[in-house]
Amino acid sequence: xxxxxxxxxxxxxxxxxxxxxxxxxxxxxxxxxxxxxxxxxxxxxxxxxxxxxxxxxxxxxxxxxxxxxxxxxxxxxxxxxxxxxxxxxxxxxxxxxxxxxxxxxxxxxxxxxx
Amino acid sequence: xxxxxxxxxxxxxxxxxxxxxxxxxxxxxxxxxxxxxxxxxxxxxxxxxxxxxxxxxxxxxxxxxxxxxxxxxxxxxxxxxxxxxxxxxxxxxxxxxxxxxxxxxxxxxxxxxxx
Numbered sequence: 261x262x263x264x265x266x267x268x269x270x271x272x273x274x275x276x277x278x279x280x281x282x283x284x285x286x287x288x289x290x291x292x293x294x295x296x297x298x299x300x301x302x303x304x305x306x307x308x309x310x311x312x313x314x315x316x317x318x319x320x321x322x323x324x325x326x327x328x329x330x331x332x333x334x335x336x337x338x339x340x341x342x343x344x345x346x347x348x349x350x351x352x353x354x355x356x357x358x359x360x361x362x363x364x365x366x367x368x369x370x371x372x373x374x
Numbered sequence: 375x376x377x378x379x380x381x382x383x384x385x386x387x388x389x390x391x392x393x394x395x396x397x398x399x400x401x402x403x404x405x406x407x408x409x410x411x412x413x414x415x416x417x418x419x420x421x422x423x424x425x426x427x428x429x430x431x432x433x434x435x436x437x438x439x440x441x442x443x444x445x446x447x448x449x450x451x452x453x454x455x456x457x458x459x460x461x462x463x464x465x466x467x468x469x470x471x472x473x474x475x476x477x478x479x480x481x482x483x484x485x486x487x488x489x
Contacts, residue, residue, distance in 0.1 A: 291476075292476045292477075294477070294478075296480075302482070302483075303464075303466055303480040303481060303482050303483045304417070304466075304480045305480070306375075306477065306478070306479060309477060348416060348417070350478075352476040354476075360405065360470065360475040360476045361407070361419060361422065362419070362476070362478060363419075364416045364417045365416060366415070366416045367416050
């Protein structure tokens with residue numbers, strides 16, 4: 261069973277702090293990694309993708325990937341109350357010759373308190 | 375990305391009936407998927423909708439229960455058949471475009487309640 265694991269939550273941080281969200285995956289051949297944000301009652305929204313080891317920054321968001329450790333994380337700098345949502349880690353785990361598809365973690369709920 | 379719409383946005387149905395959910399995209403996409411998200415849970419892939427051929431179902435999901443159509447590159451339907459309360463869930467379609475088939479964008483979802 262190919263799995264994607266996320267820290268159990270919820271995670272609460274004060275406004276202005278750095279929120280760190282972590283994700284591990286079991287399949288070493290995974291090649292692409294995604295973070296989705298899902299507000300309550302809404303559908304998931306893609307916020308970051310990362311394909312290579314290292315950091316990828318987009319505004320206040322930084323995705324970090326370490327394929328050797330099978331670990332991907334999302335850092336949110338200067339957290340705002342509007343960042344309060346569930347964050348889903350997704351990994352492309354595609355068997356050889358099959359269509360591309362994603363496996364999602366269970367998500368972690370972030371609460372940014374004013 | 376793409377603009378994705380789903381109909382209906384929500385519905386309340388009686389046990390034993392069927393509901394067909396539509397997913398429409400504003401541009402041609404290579405891949406379309408159907409997911410289920412049960413209350414408080416993450417997303418579970420039901421199937422990949424293949425244009426012009428039968429859908430590819432994930433373990434635990436069968437065509438008789440969740441028939442899927444994809445007549446062209448911008449439209450797909452998912453039917454939830456012979457519903458029971460356990461089918462109460464949010465059903466989401468997602469799409470991926472050519473050249474970036476691993477990157478999926480989600481529609482707004484259909485919230486289904488089965489009584």
